[in-house]
Amino acid sequence: MKKQLPLLAAVFLYGALFSQDSQSFHATMDGKSAQALQELFPKEVSILKTIDNQSAVLLTEEAAHHLHRNILTHGPGFVYQNSAETALDVLNKKVSKSSQLLNLTITENDWVNHSIGKVNADNIKNHISTLEAYGTRRHDNAKGKQAALDLKAKWETMIAAAGRTDISVVLFNHTATPMPSVLLKINGNTTPNESVIIGGHLDSISFSGQAPGADDNASGIASITEMLRVLLDIKFKPQKSIEMMAFSAEEVGLVGSNDVATNYANNNKNVVAYVQFDMTNYKGSNKDVYLTTDSYNSNDLNLFLIELMEHYNKTGSHVFTYGNTICNYGCSDHFSWAQNGYNAAFPFEASFNDSNPYIHSSNDKLSVSGNNANHAAKFTKLGLEFVIEAAKSSQAFLAVQDQNINKNDLKIAVERKVLKLLNIDFKNVKALKIMDASGRIVKEILNPNSNSISLESLKESYYLCIIENNNGTIKSSKFINQ
Structure with missing residues (x-):
C-alpha cells in the first residue's frame, strides 16, 4: 500500500519529473481515478472517452506511477492497451456473466486433508528468498526475463523428478514486454478441455532503487510453487485440467494476464474458475484471508472459497479466518480474467488498508514478514483446497447431486x-x-x-x-x- 501525498506536495514532487520526452501509452481505468489524475496533471493525462465509469486514456509513465503510488493501494489501477482503438473497444465490450451457479461441491476430503497436511512453510520461504535475490524482476530488465526462464526450469525439474508426463510448461511471449509469462498445465484425465486456473505475477517494481518484491509478488509465486510440489508429492491427477500461471508485467498494466486471458477467450477456452495469488505473506490485519468483493469479482466463486474455509479451516490443525476487502479497478491479474467473462476471485493477505506498506520499494523484503512464510502457507492450503475440489469431473458432481x-x-x-x-x-x-x-x-x-x-x-x-x-x-x- 502506498500512502497518499498531500495534493500540493504530490504536484511538486511529480511535476518535476514530467518532460516533453515522457513516453505516453493508452490504457483503460476507473473513470473517477482518471478524472482525479487529469486534474492533478492535465498535460500528462488525456481522457479519450468514458462509459459507465470506465475511461480510455492516454497517459505518461510518470502519471501512471503517480496513480500506482498515491491514489490506489495495490496494483497498477489501469490496464495497458496497445492503441487508442483497442482502449475504446474495451469500453464498448460487454462482459457477460453467467446467472447459473458454478458446479462446485465439496467431496474430496481425503485428498484435500492429505494435501494441506504436507504444506511446508519453509519451502515457500526459501523460494521467496530466491526470487528476492534477483534484486529486481522488473519486466523490461534482463533479470525479469531471467526470472521467468528460471521459474520454467524449476517447475520442469520438479515435474521430471516426479516422473510425470501429463504436465507441460510453456512460455507465453508478449509484444509489449520482453518478459514472458510462464504457463503450466496438468492435463485432466476426463475433461482436459476444462481448466481450473490459479495464477499470480512474477514481475516486481520500485519507484527508486532495487525491487526485491518479496511480498509483491514472490510470495504468491512461491505459494503456487508449493501447491505444485504438494500435488506432485501426493501423485494427484485431476479430472479437469489444472493450470498454474506466472504473469509478466502486471505492475505496468496487467500486460501478461490481459494477453493470456484475452487469448483464452478468443479461442473459446473453457475456464471453470480463476483464483489470483498476489501478496500472501504480510499479516497486516486481525483475520487471515481477505476476499476481495469488487463488482467484477465472482460472488459465486467467493462463496465457494468461503465454503472451503468453513469446511476445511474452521476447526482442526489448519484453522484460519477470513474477512473481505475492496481492491478497485485493475488491481491485479484476476481483473483480466473477469473482464473476459470468466469467474475470478482474489484472496488477499490483509484488508487493503492494512496491507504491506513496503511494496514497490527497495524494502519489500522477507524480513518485513518476520523471515518466515507462515502466513503464505495458509493461502497455499486454500489454493490446494480449491484446485482439488474444483478439478473433479462433472460426472462426479452429477453423481453427488443424484x-x-x-x-x-x-x-x-x-x-x-x-x-x-x-x-x-x-x-x-x-x-x-x-x-x-x-x-x-x-x-x-x-x-x-x-x-x-x-x-x-x-x-x-x-x-x-x-x-x-x-x-x-x-x-x-x-x-x-x-
Missing part, C-alpha cells in the same frame, strides 16, 4: 423467495446461517425447526447456507435468491 439425500451434505431449493431444506434432521441442528458473498452473516437462526426459511428480506444475489450440527460438523450449499 445421491444428495444419502450424502453428508446439504440439499436445498429456492422457490418464490423461500429456502427449502430437503434433507435435514432438525434434532441435531445447532444453527442455520446464511452468508452473502463478502462472508457477512445476513440471517441466523439458532435451533431451527422449520425446513422453510423466508428470503424476502434478502436482495437478489448469491448466498451460502450453512448448517452447524451439535456434533460440530458443517453442511453447506450455495444458492441464488431470485
Whole structure:
C-alpha cells in the first residue's frame, strides 16, 4: 500500500519529473481515478472517452506511477492497451456473466486433508528468498526475463523428478514486454478441455532503487510453487485440467494476464474458475484471508472459497479466518480474467488498508514478514483446497447431486423467495446461517425447526447456507435468491 501525498506536495514532487520526452501509452481505468489524475496533471493525462465509469486514456509513465503510488493501494489501477482503438473497444465490450451457479461441491476430503497436511512453510520461504535475490524482476530488465526462464526450469525439474508426463510448461511471449509469462498445465484425465486456473505475477517494481518484491509478488509465486510440489508429492491427477500461471508485467498494466486471458477467450477456452495469488505473506490485519468483493469479482466463486474455509479451516490443525476487502479497478491479474467473462476471485493477505506498506520499494523484503512464510502457507492450503475440489469431473458432481439425500451434505431449493431444506434432521441442528458473498452473516437462526426459511428480506444475489450440527460438523450449499 502506498500512502497518499498531500495534493500540493504530490504536484511538486511529480511535476518535476514530467518532460516533453515522457513516453505516453493508452490504457483503460476507473473513470473517477482518471478524472482525479487529469486534474492533478492535465498535460500528462488525456481522457479519450468514458462509459459507465470506465475511461480510455492516454497517459505518461510518470502519471501512471503517480496513480500506482498515491491514489490506489495495490496494483497498477489501469490496464495497458496497445492503441487508442483497442482502449475504446474495451469500453464498448460487454462482459457477460453467467446467472447459473458454478458446479462446485465439496467431496474430496481425503485428498484435500492429505494435501494441506504436507504444506511446508519453509519451502515457500526459501523460494521467496530466491526470487528476492534477483534484486529486481522488473519486466523490461534482463533479470525479469531471467526470472521467468528460471521459474520454467524449476517447475520442469520438479515435474521430471516426479516422473510425470501429463504436465507441460510453456512460455507465453508478449509484444509489449520482453518478459514472458510462464504457463503450466496438468492435463485432466476426463475433461482436459476444462481448466481450473490459479495464477499470480512474477514481475516486481520500485519507484527508486532495487525491487526485491518479496511480498509483491514472490510470495504468491512461491505459494503456487508449493501447491505444485504438494500435488506432485501426493501423485494427484485431476479430472479437469489444472493450470498454474506466472504473469509478466502486471505492475505496468496487467500486460501478461490481459494477453493470456484475452487469448483464452478468443479461442473459446473453457475456464471453470480463476483464483489470483498476489501478496500472501504480510499479516497486516486481525483475520487471515481477505476476499476481495469488487463488482467484477465472482460472488459465486467467493462463496465457494468461503465454503472451503468453513469446511476445511474452521476447526482442526489448519484453522484460519477470513474477512473481505475492496481492491478497485485493475488491481491485479484476476481483473483480466473477469473482464473476459470468466469467474475470478482474489484472496488477499490483509484488508487493503492494512496491507504491506513496503511494496514497490527497495524494502519489500522477507524480513518485513518476520523471515518466515507462515502466513503464505495458509493461502497455499486454500489454493490446494480449491484446485482439488474444483478439478473433479462433472460426472462426479452429477453423481453427488443424484445421491444428495444419502450424502453428508446439504440439499436445498429456492422457490418464490423461500429456502427449502430437503434433507435435514432438525434434532441435531445447532444453527442455520446464511452468508452473502463478502462472508457477512445476513440471517441466523439458532435451533431451527422449520425446513422453510423466508428470503424476502434478502436482495437478489448469491448466498451460502450453512448448517452447524451439535456434533460440530458443517453442511453447506450455495444458492441464488431470485
